[in-house]
Amino acid sequence: MIVEWLFIALLLLGAGFLFIGKWTTPGIRLGGALLAIAALVAGWSWQTRLEKKLASRAQLVAPHVGRPEEYAGSESCRACHPDQYTSWHHSFHRTMTQIASPESVRGDFENVTLTLDGEVYRLERRGDEFWVDMVEPDWTIQQALIAKAKKSGGAVPNDSNPAALPRTRRRLTMVTGSHHMQSYWVEDKHGNRQFNFPFVYLFEQARWVPRRDAFLRNPTGRSLIQIWNVGCIDCHSTAGLPRQNEDAVSYDTRVAELGIACEACHGPAANHVRLNSDPYRRYTTHLQQGGDKSIVNPAKLSSKRSADVCGRCHSIHAPRNGNDWLQHGENFHPGDDLQAKLQVFQHMKPSEQRRGLFWNDDMIRVSGREYNGLIQSPCYQKGELSCLSCHSMHQSSRTNQLAQSMESNAACLQCHEKFSNNLEQHTHHAAGSSGSLCYNCHMPYTSYGLLKALRSHQISSPSVKATLQSERPNACNLCHLDKTLAWTAQNLSAWYKTPPQDLPLEEKTISASVLGALKGDAGQRALIAWHMGWKPALTVSQDSWQAPYLAMLLADPYPAVRCIAGRSLNRLPGFGDFAYDYVAGTGKLIRASEQALEQWQKTAKPIPDAPQLLTKNGRLEDETVETLFKSRNNRVVELQE
Numbered sequence: 001m002i003v004e005w006l007f008i009a010l011l012l013l014g015a016g017f018l019f020i021g022k023w024t025t026p027g028i029r030l031g032g033a034l035l036a037i038a039a040l041v042a043g044w045s046w047q048t049r050l051e052k053k054l055a056s057r058a059q060l061v062a063p064h065v066g067r068p069e070e071y072a073g074s075e076s077c078r079a080c081h082p083d084q085y086t087s088w089h090h091s092f093h094r095t096m097t098q099i100a101s102p103e104s105v106r107g108d109f110e111n112v113t114l115t116l117d118g119e120v121y122r123l124e125r126r127g128d129e130f131w132v133d134m135v136e137p138d139w140t141i142q143q144a145l146i147a148k149a150k151k152s153g154g155a156v157p158n159d160s161n162p163a164a165l166p167r168t169r170r171r172l173t174m175v176t177g178s179h180h181m182q183s184y185w186v187e188d189k190h191g192n193r194q195f196n197f198p199f200v201y202l203f204e205q206a207r208w209v210p211r212r213d214a215f216l217r218n219p220t221g222r223s224l225i226q227i228w229n230v231g232c233i234d235c236h237s238t239a240g241l242p243r244q245n246e247d248a249v250s251y252d253t254r255v256a257e258l259g260i261a262c263e264a265c266h267g268p269a270a271n272h273v274r275l276n277s278d279p280y281r282r283y284t285t286h287l288q289q290g291g292d293k294s295i296v297n298p299a300k301l302s303s304k305r306s307a308d309v310c311g312r313c314h315s316i317h318a319p320r321n322g323n324d325w326l327q328h329g330e331n332f333h334p335g336d337d338l339q340a341k342l343q344v345f346q347h348m349k350p351s352e353q354r355r356g357l358f359w360n361d362d363m364i365r366v367s368g369r370e371y372n373g374l375i376q377s378p379c380y381q382k383g384e385l386s387c388l389s390c391h392s393m394h395q396s397s398r399t400n401q402l403a404q405s406m407e408s409n410a411a412c413l414q415c416h417e418k419f420s421n422n423l424e425q426h427t428h429h430a431a432g433s434s435g436s437l438c439y440n441c442h443m444p445y446t447s448y449g450l451l452k453a454l455r456s457h458q459i460s461s462p463s464v465k466a467t468l469q470s471e472r473p474n475a476c477n478l479c480h481l482d483k484t485l486a487w488t489a490q491n492l493s494a495w496y497k498t499p500p501q502d503l504p505l506e507e508k509t510i511s512a513s514v515l516g517a518l519k520g521d522a523g524q525r526a527l528i529a530w531h532m533g534w535k536p537a538l539t540v541s542q543d544s545w546q547a548p549y550l551a552m553l554l555a556d557p558y559p560a561v562r563c564i565a566g567r568s569l570n571r572l573p574g575f576g577d578f579a580y581d582y583v584a585g586t587g588k589l590i591r592a593s594e595q596a597l598e599q600w601q602k603t604a605k606p607i608p609d610a611p612q613l614l615t616k617n618g619r620l621e622d623e624t625v626e627t628l629f630k631s632r633n634n635r636v637v638e639l640q641e
Contacts, residue, residue, distance in 0.1 A: 057129065058100050061187040062173040062194065063229065063253035067239055070268030071256035077269065080276065085262075087394040091401070093260035095178035097228075097236040100130050104175050106182050107201035107208065114199055116210050121199065130172035132186060137195060137225055172197070174228065174258070176236055180204070180450045181214055185228050190250035194228040202451075204567075213559035213583050216448060216526055217638040229253045234330065235313040235368075238264040241329040265309055265393065267296040267334040296334040303386035308338035310387040311371030316357055316364070317342040338371075346372065356640040359446075361470040363458050365523065366641045367449020373458030383415060385459075412438040428495050434479065434536035444475035445531065448523055449641035451563050453530040464489040464501050467512075471524065477512035478531045481541040484611050485512045510628075511611040517549040518628040522558040522637040529553050529561060533568025543572055544605050545612045548620055551596035552629070554580060555589040558637075562589065569596060574603060 059065070066073070074094075078085040088094060098104040109130045112123040122133040173194055174185040182201045185194040199208045212223040226232070229251045233240035239256035256263055263269050272295040276282045285292045291300055298309045311317075312332055319325035320343055332341040347362040359365045364372040370387070379385035390411045392403035405411075413419065416438075419426050429435030441462055445453035460466070462475045464485055476488040486508040492498045506515060516528040531537050532546040546568070553565035562582040569575050578599070580592050604618035613621040 058171060058173045058187075061171065061192060062099060062185075063192050063233070063237070063240075063251075063255055063258075065255055065258060067241070067254060067256045068270075070270050071239060071263055072269040072273045073257060074261040074263070076273045077262045080282070084394050087396075088262060091393060092179045093264075093393070096260050097174055097176050097232070097258040098178075099258065100172045100175055100184070102128055104178075105130055105172070105184075106175075106178070106203065107184065109172075112208070114208055116198055121197075130184075131169055132172060132197060133167060133169050134186075134197075136166045136168045137188075176228075176232060183211065190247075191245060191252050192229075193249075193251045193253075196226045196228070198223055209559075209583050213563075214451065215639070215641065216522060216558060216560040218636045219557050219559065221638075230326070236260075239268075239329065242326050244326040260313070264312075265296075265298055265334055269295055298334060299388055301335060303380075303384040303389075305335055305337070306388050307371065307374060307380070307386040308336065309334045310391075311338050311344070311375075312342075314368055314387075315371035316345045316369050318345070319343070344372070344375075346376065356638045359470040359472045361466060361472070363446070363456065363460075363470065363472065365447055365472070366639050367447055367454045368641060369447075370457035373447075373456055377457075377459040379415065379459050385415070389414065409436075409438050412442075428491075434540070440479065440536070441475045444473075444478055445534070446472050446478075446527065448526055448639050451560055453527050453534075461496075462488070462492060463498070464492060464503075465498075468501060468503075471521075473512065473516060473524065473527055473531075478527070478534075479537050479540050481513040481531060481537050481546070482511050482610070482612055483541075484508055484510060488512070506628075509611060510613060510624075514549060514612055515628065517553065518625065519632050521633040521635055522556070522561055523639055524633075525553060525556065526558070526561050526564055529565040529568055533564075533571040535571075538571070545607060545610075545614055547572055547575065547600035548597055551593050551600065554582075554596060555586075555593040559583060574599065 074085065074088070095104070107123075109123045109125040114121040114123065119135050121135075124131045124133070170186040172184050173187045176183045176185065177200075180203060182203070184197040184200075186197050188195055196211060198211050200211050200214045201208055202214070210223070212221075228236075229242050230244075233242055233253065233255065237255040237258050238261040241254050243252045243254065244250075245252060256268075272292065275294050276285075276292070291297055296309075298306045301309070312330075312334075315338070317338075319330060320341070330342065332338060338344060345357075347358055357364065357366055357369070363376070364370075374380050374385070374387065377385065388403075390403060390406045391401045393401060396403050400407075409420075409423070423431050423436055427436040427441070434440055439455060442459050443455045443457065444462075446456045447454045464474065466472065467474045467477075467485065474488060476491070477483060477485060480487070484507060486503050489498075489501055489503065493500055513528050513531065516524045517532075520528065529550060532550055538546075550565045550569040550572075553561055554569070556562050556565065559582055566580040566582050569580070570578060575596070578596060580596075581588065584592070601619070604614075606616045606618040607614040613624055615621055
């Protein structure tokens with residue numbers, strides 16, 4: 001501030017000499033002009049250096065960017081591959097992790113105050129920097145809780161909130177996420193270790209929420225402190241090296257780049273860049289068959305090796321040597337056999353929190369792990385299906401990375417061409433309907449993540465038997481929300497000769513979606529709530545009866561379920577402006593649930609003897625609903641997306 005005032009004083013003094021002409025000599029006026037110009041130039045230079053210094057402060061305490069051994073960085077790709085660079089630069093892969101800056105931070109830091117568990121967090125923006133006034137993280141208590149949980153084999157208990165811890169001001173260093181929500185990382189005192197700020201910013205709602213309420217996890221569990229250097233580095237950066245120090249607390253982490261950059265998919269490029277600095281080699285290589293061997297092009301790999309490139313991040317895996325990984329990171333490079341380099345898990349024992357990753361039949365149930373589903377699919381095992389069969393980094397929409405025309409049956413008809421001429425005969429649905437879209441039946445929304453349902457990437461066919469064994473909703477009942485499981489079994493048997501199943505009475509008389517909403521575990525309830533706001537399902541099943549069930553879920557113990565239910569409710573007729581805060585206190589949640597039910601009853605339409613449990617008066621069959629609600633599966637669910 002003092003320097004700024006000095007420049008202003010010099011500028012005013014010079015201007016005064018310049019314009020007070022009759023009391024000054026020409027020499028003094030000229031000197032004043034030069035003084036004013038010098039002050040402007042010096043001020044501009046000082047301000048420029050200051051801005052650069054401020055912009056680099058976050059980088060100084062964040063993981064070091066740049067691995068000079070093999071990696072050249074994405075900027076080195078730009079000159080020769082401008083189109084590919086541009087399409088990648090616009091993708092969400094690039095922005096998986098970024099240095100905190102005015103361009104990358106989307107949360108509101110303009111003197112915001114947040115409260116969590118009685119603790120106050122004050123957010124502030126200072127120039128191009130973002131700061132948090134917060135409670136000092138208590139690592140001793142945190143590590144004790146983790147050790148206790150590991151010893152008992154259960155969830156971390158919520159039994160030791162420290163009473164009075166010292167406050168600290170920490171700079172925000174990095175951000176993760178730029179599609180649905182953004183998490184924030186704060187500088188630590190141990191090397192360049194980064195820990196998470198306990199709030200995230202939701203883009204759709206333009207608001208802060210506690211981080212623990214943005215994920216489907218035990219609502220009574222304690223919020224754990226997450227370390228970016230070991231928890232996120234693998235899939236949110238390129239070629240990350242955790243580099244834990246001997247004290248096992250501090251880190252000297254470095255990455256080739258933050259985010260998923262060119263070399264994450266094409267491999268280290270330093271040699272490629274060096275070789276192609278020779279124009280003669282560069283242009284003669286274009287004339288050769290097979291492309292440039294000094295770099296990996298996933299599109300030219302076999303289907304298995306191509307899928308492995310994506311599976312490096314989009315899978316449930318672990319290093320084969322944890323201690324070695326802490327120092328040197330993973331040794332997988334594009335073109336390698338992923339399962340030879342890493343442990344890729346296809347199932348886990350119940351003691352390993354199986355319900356957090358897989359359904360009971362070992363189908364993946366969480367987002368971001370599409371590789372695990374793909375490699376269990378017949379189209380992969382017996383055919384040539386890979387991620388690039390449908391997805392593209394460079395010729396696709398930013399939202400889902402689907403290649404052109406792949407949001408239609410063209411994706412499947414590439415291989416299953418025989419169905420193109422008899423589609424209705426195969427699907428038993430009208431050709432232009434949602435029921436004749438291949439992926440609605442064979443890749444239904446049975447995975448969870450990002451506060452919504454996502455498509456399964458294990459290609460399978462609807463099966464009542466699988467639903468009974470796995471507890472996973474099937475494609476038919478996720479669209480036909482008003483139908484029973486018995487209805488699905490009857491149609492699948494008539495159309496595809498599937499063997500009949502012995503079903504409980506309630507599966508013959510009550511719609512599968514209602515049973516899932518009332519009796520299912522938190523993961524099942526989240527999926528049902530999402531589908532009750534899914535446009536194709538509302539078109540097929542009508543949209544006049546879902547409100548009471550969504551109303552009940554507005555007071556669900558799991559914040560994620562409440563969030564999804566509130567969003568779906570707003571998509572029903574008459575509820576577009578229904579106000580609801582899914583992280584409000586218990587009393588407000590219950591009141592919102594009651595208000596939604598009262599609002600529905602004013603316009604409810606009777607559907608007597610229907611499997612949705614509605615009477616001829618347009619009321620719920622309260623006694624049956626209450627009985628089912630009391631039998632809800634209340635097991636702890638933590639979906640590790």
